[in-house]
Amino acid sequence: MTTTATRPGGAKPRAAISARTLRTDRWWLAPLLTVTGLTAWVAYATVRVFMQKWYFLEGPGFKYLTPFYSPCVSKGCVPEAAEFGTFLPDHPLIPYAALSLPFLLLFRLTCYYYRRAYYRSFWMSPPACAVPDGHKTYSGETRFPLIFQNAHRYAFYAAFVISLINTWDAVVSFEGTEGLGFGLGNIVLWVNVIMLWAYTVSCHSCRHIIGGRLKHFSKHPVRYRMWTFVSRLNAKHMQLAWITLATLALTDFYVMGVSAGWWNDLRFIN
Template identity: 70%
Template sequence: MTSTATRPRGARARAAIAARTLRTDRWWFPPLITVVLLSAWLAYGTVRIFMHKWYWVAEYHYLTPFYSPCITDRCVPEASHFGQFLPGWWIIPDAALTLPLLLLFRLTCYYYRKAYYRSFWLSPPACAVPDGHQSYSGETRFPLLGQNAHRYFFYIAVLISLINTWDAVLAFHSPEGFGFGLGNLILVGNVTMLWAYTISCHSCRHIVGGRLKHFSKHPVRYKAWTGVSWLNVRHMQLAWITLGTLVVTDFYIMALAAGWFSDLRFIN
């Protein structure tokens, strides 16, 4: 605030407003919804990860992404693309090779940072609303210093998306030969959305079109950059959509593996 001693001549002093904010809309609603939905998703995911069952449907080669690839010695061999080199202790997730890295990719994502900064940390909860903390240090302290590693987690996320794609392809080849059912549609739909979310990442956009001075001299990269930019505008929507498709895919495969109902088959 400009003091009386340094205030330009003729300028008025700022109004002394006692209210926390002058906003009269429901500015608190989006952060609240974010807290509820993210907490519900984390609760579901945590329970499923440590259930250690109902993740593989041998009849159709369906594998839930929450357990891909399965690398503990209690895993079904067909679900272990890279071997079983971890002990089957309860505290170790069966997909311990991929889950922590995917979590770091999402935690450092530009959209998710905005989401949990505003909702869980209230930093700030909305525009024109004061920060929930007395001081502000940005991302200059541990553990937020690791946020800039997002570009490296992107490369790992691409590799994991390739694994998920391989799982979806394998699901078309059951022990009885080629087959096609509702589970295949769900797996393909999920991996398609995962690819869309991954390549809509801001880091991907920079990799595709960054450091170019003349787009006209690089028509292929410009075309790719245009496509990634179109997805990048929808990065927030894709972030939420993929959380939904992951839960739907996992729940459907869990239900089949548990015998709650049968897969709707179209071929074989």
């Protein structure tokens, strides 16, 4: 039997429902998949950045550097992979790409989509629509540590620079010890770079930088066209966030396999 609770002011009573939610669909599936996917990716990435091997290979017509080790600035880096010099100490607990990884992590953690993803999945706040929050109180992003989510706009600039570095890695990947060449590894690197650029410029901060403060689009036609382009990408920000996780892992795995000798790079030219 459904009971009712009396409300003040003579308002109509509300049904006192003891169930946590009346949803009968599998609302828990999306948070579960998010937890599984992000946990698996973080585990793989953590292992790889601390392996400090199988990250670079140079041949007759190619030079492949995995994005997990770019830029390689540790004194333990292979000299050919250190395009920007080596100035970090060589230590098992310091990743070879320690200069870029913290900023990339900050950019992803503060991303508007990822915030929604791990708030709903790991923190259950809330796990789904029409499902109660897993916490008794809610302070939003106004207190420590979530107040640092506001650093996302600054992390974007760092991610932009790192995307330029990844692009440079893709450009020089065509040149090896015996001149220019072209292989499957080049395609893998470039697909990853293109997807990374799409994810980076689809960021809400980028959209605001381009056209967020304009009062008259008609007076700024170039920026308006750029804003409309970024806005279309912004609508796919969630998909691009997951696609780039996949391309990063696949690119790293491919370079690792070629470097470790598990398989040979498929060469088309040289």
